[in-house]
Amino acid sequence: MTHSDAHTSVLDRRTTVTVAAYDNYPAAQRAVDVLSDHRFPVDRVAIVGSDVHLVEQVVGRLTAARAALAGAGTGAWAGLLIGLLLGIFAVDGWWAVTATGAVLGAFWGAVFGAVAHATTGGRRDFASVSGLRASEYAVVVDAGLAEHAIQVLESAALPHRNRTHGRERWRNER
DSSP: OOOOSEEEOTTTOOEEEEEEEESSHHHHHHHHHHHHHTTOOGGGEEEEEEEEEEEEEEEEEOOHHHHHHHHHHHHHHHHHHHHHHHHTTOSSOHHHHHHHHHHHHHHHHHHHHHHHHHHTTTTTOEEEEEEEEEEEEEEEEEGGGHHHHHHHHHHTTOOEEEEETTEEEEESOO
């Protein structure tokens, strides 16, 4: 998908204009925050990510022991919840019912975690976190408000890449 200076919003078919572009999402958020601080009608603003990629960051090796530990943690929470629910009906020692639920949950969670890891046969021996990342984050506004938005962003001295009539240039870059 290519990004253009003026395009029609997917959500409501309004014509919008890119007033600034950033290499990261937090910078685009800061620009929208600046617009909001200057009482700009932010309901007419969108952040559009382009050239989106799925990024899977490997965070460590996954061993049977780590899988069992993760399973134990999940199982303990599930057991705690079940123990609390059953503890409501206990005449005496509701805390013993709750603790037993957490301990049994941790035990069976560890067993299931280790078995689940063993059944993969070593095909995925790593832990990871997935997320989406875009190459560029454009701040777009309704076409009629574009000049006002550019003035607000320039007055705030935010470094940004601005696209104007097909020409790309950096403004306020330090």
